[in-house]
Amino acid sequence: MAQPVEISITATGRKVTLPTGLFINNEFVPSVDSSDVIQCLNPATEEVICSVVAGSAADIDRAVAAARAAYNTTWGKNVGPVERARLINRLADLMERDRDVLAELESLNNGKPVRVARDFDIGDSIGCLRYYAGWADKITGQTIEVDNKTKLAFTRHDPIGVCGQIIPWNYPINMWAWKVAPALACGCTIVMKPSELTPLTALKLSELIVEAGFPAGVVNTVASLGSVGGAALAAHPDVDKVAFTGSTVTGRKIMEAAAKSNLKKVSLELGGKSPHLVFESADLEQAANWAALGILYNTGQDCTAGSRLFVQDTIYDKFISILVGKAKEMVVGNGFDEKVSGGPVVSKVQYDKVWSYIESGKQEGATLALGGQKRPGKGFFVDPTIFTDVRPDMKIVRDEIFGPVLSVAKFSTEEEAVKLANDTSYGLGAGLHSKDADQCMRVSSALEAGTVWVNQYNLLYNNVPFGGKKQSGIGRELGSYALDEYTSVKAVHWNFGEKLDWPF
């Protein structure tokens, strides 16, 4: 085990060599004490792609030790900012070079369309790396006046140290970049645990880490079950910080484990049930496009999916008919088909979960305006599904479904819309469509979400922060704000003139 395998991608004829071991200290190695493997499936065909080594708790120990050693010797404060920037930029160059291979691998394992993976997931990831490379030599502290005659006070923004990073399966490469880039720019070392559903691109990217020239141990990749590797990282006494993106349920466990072990710093990017509001003055055609994007992009497998749509009653019928038309235009199929805009959901477990919500929607009395029929044949395909006449207490309205399933309700006043929108324990994203500028300002201020989109949805930029309020998360990614997650502030009080009298 841990030998590379060759994968044949039937649709393009490409052969890809894939490392299958645990990536520790710049080498791919077998598990130290386990023969477990993770089988990686192609969700469009349900076929096995390959198996990779499944890391154990002991392997996590090894990876953390490697990351710590690197932090103390070749990384951390031992490497200058210009060098960190150079390596991160080099990594971006290599991702650019291997863009097509990575896109096909991502599509094979996750199901998303190849062109979306290449242009959006990987394009944004390359931009993210370059963005944080630019920050590496700009992480400044403050000098602070206290007493000019005797004291010098200043802060240093030190790297936090060894970071455990646990990423999800919905945007494997993009989530990898969001975590790796700021951590490296700040001088941290990393033990990365990719999702057990989609570890392949993280392993392929580990080859680029070596090629870019990062010292051994700076980035380590341990594919592992969440309950094994993820839990081990969260509880590890020598990990200084854990960053997790995934479900709120798991996020709680991570935070609990961090509290019980060494009070490591925690940042969490969790679930959402983001509201999407369409007011009567909105450009309905555009709003329908954005609303469709909001629930159907990535087949609804997006933490900020606009999964609760609230439409003002005066335009409700007209808007719904436009929206249903848009949703019908969405082609869901195999990611290697150029015509396709959305792929399957990622796994059988997700497929069953999404369908059980669809069933519950029907049972709780919502009206099915679109979808609701399973496809025959192979592949975890779920077609766009729209429920109308929903009530706030329905499961499909309260719970995060993580599929292309939209719940739609009416509202009459702005106050009612805001109240409905905020009636959730989540607070990740929100969208509103209106041509009334004052209304846009009032409503965007009132919505309890970490990102509010006005007259658009879903689109992010590497230099604008992202994260959740309420139970959607702790901390912010992207923008300059991510730097705060990977630095630790030390204040230095330097006395050069005060003599202390004793006894005090």
Added chain:
Amino acid sequence: MPSTFEYTWDTPVYKGSTSFSTGLYINGKFIDGSNNTTIDVINPTDGKTIASISEGTPKDVDIAVDAAQKAYDTVWGLNCPGNERARLLNKLADLLIEHSDEFAALEALDNGKTFGWAKKADLSMSVDVIRYYAGWADKIHGSTIETSEDKLNYTRHEPIGVVGQIIPWNFPLMMMCWKIGPALATGNTIVLKPSEFTPLTALLAAKLIDEAGFPPGVVNVVNGYGDTVGQAIAEHMHIGKVAFTGSTLVGRKIMVAAAKSNLKNVTLELGGKSPSIIFDDADLDLAVEWAAHGLYFNHGQSCSAGTRIYVHENIYDTFLQKFTEKSMSLKVGDPFGQDTFQGPQVSERQFKRVMDYIESGKQEGATLHLGGHRVGTEGYFITPTIFTDVHPEMRIVREEIFGPVGVILKFKDDDDIIRQANDSVYGLAAGVFTSNVKRAIKTAHALHAGTVWVNCSNTTYANVPFGGYKQSGIGRELGEYALDNYTNVKAIQINLA
């Protein structure tokens, strides 16, 4: 049609060639100057002409400003997102690296500095600065500011528009990069005037700026004389800001012209007469090395040169002896020679000026402790020169010489040395040598200088600011601080009540 400059080197330290247009670079093209005249470029090692470049006129400045304004209104400014500006700057950095040795050789040919120093200092810093500012391009943040819930108040840091940049001859390419880096990162378009003494690396850089893909009109390079092209830039009604590095004398003229025309924003990086203070607990050997570097680096043609060296009386004799030995070990000669430390001064005018100061030192009664003469019979070489037994009123102690000429003074009083060091109209930099941290910090805090080097001298980093107190300048370059020179802050107050 402007001519193409071609040159091939076959030297012990570099073999290679270069080729580029000698025209004015305006709106993405190399063109003749409006008067069809040229300026001769002299090789300071032998006084011979090596090239003729197009001479710009005030009319050419107008043409360049129009091109820059058009580019700003259409394809640059905020029409071009920060990450695209970053991409282009990074591409330029890549090209600078690719042509690194070629640039170093060209700089050595034109300016007289050694190929080795050009490569080690000028080129590496030029690349660092462009990369550094590429990193800032998509991080030009304003603020949102809380006042009350029925107001939305925020700032935007907008580009200024068309900026004028006038650079000196001592670090031609590096000065160009210090200027264009932050200006382009923040979204401005540029009309840049290189020094008429050293235009060549700017022209090669213009060729690469074009190759990198900057849209036409974003960067315009107009060679010409200070009192024609420089003056035209300083007084132009449609240039929103002028940045100048050079002598304090010319800096005043720029500021006056700006005031009289459109009150354009002005930043100046001017002269210095920076003190190096050697306390008696300094690591003496290190202090000698650094103080020599501070004085002689770039043939003394550095605005932050540590040209007044104050040595505590307890160590004066030992220091002087070691410093003299060090000075004597510096080889003056061919910029492309194997062991050369120092080439010629940049021009005949500068050569005469330095020699005049040496003469004035002798006449005012200072002791010529070392050197004080020309080296060879060709070119503008001057040997490392030290004066001792000086007093503060002498011209060689008060005025900026800009050559390999230093004055060494004795001191004994810790408090008085601060007064002596600060006794200058300049305030660009200072050096402090001591092993006592308390003394280092107190002294550094008390000195009136924009940069204080402790136990080092004349080192710069792309991310650490640089600029002068008092008559050494206005504003800061490098670091995040440079961004302020090229942005206009707009506060937007939206009433929601």
